[in-house]
Amino acid sequence: ELKVEQNPLFLSMQEGKNYTIYCNYSTTSDRLYWYRQDPGKSLESLFVLLSNGAVKQEGRLMASLDTKARLSTLHITAAVHDLSATYFCAVATPTGNQFYFGTGTSLTVIP
C-alpha cells in the first residue's frame, strides 16, 4: 500500500510569516495533488503536480514536486488568516486509479 506522510501535523503561525509543509510518499507515482479542507467541510482541489520539478502557484501558496526524492512541498508566503484550514497531499497510484491521502496539516494563522 502506498503510504503518504505529511509534516508538520499541526502548524500555528503568525500572519505575514512564511512556512513550508512537506509531503513524503513511499512508492513511485506520477501524480500528486494538494487539497484544502475547512472544518466540517469537504475537500477543495488546490494543485495538480505531474512531473519532476513541477511548480504551481496560486496566490500565497506554491507547490512543488520532486519525484526522485518522493517529496512535495506546499509553501505559504506571508500567511493571512483566511489560509487557516487543513491541507492534504494525495498521491495517485501509478497503475491504478486510487488516491491515497497524507496525514494532513492543520494550519492556524494567528492575527
Add this chain to the structure above:
Amino acid sequence: GAVVSQHPSWVICKSGTSVKIECRSLDFQATTMFWYRQFPKQSLMLMATSNEGSKATYEQGVEKDKFLINHASLTLSTLTVTSAHPEDSSFYICSARTWGTGGSYNSPLHFGNGTRLTVT
C-alpha cells in the same frame, strides 16, 4: 464543472439499523467513484473503489458485507452501512473523477460535501 453531490449531509440512526448514502456526479459521468472515511482531525481513509456496472473493490480491512456499495449508473453510487454500530460513526466522503468519461488522466478527485453519520 465537475460537481459531486452527496446526500444526506448528516444522519443520526439507531444501532442495528442501516443507512444509505448517495453520491451523484451532476454534470459529468463517472465510471469510477471512491468512498472515503474520515475520523475527527484525521486523514481520509480510502474504503473502496466503486465501479459502474461491476463489483466494488474494497481496501484491506474494510468489510464489504458491512459497507455495501452499488454503482448502478454512470452518475450514481451508493454506500449502505448495514447494521450500524456506534463505531461506524464517522464522516463519509465520496469522490469522482472525470477521467474515463472525457476528462484527463491527470484530473483531480472531485469531492462531495460529505455525510456525517452518528450511530446512537
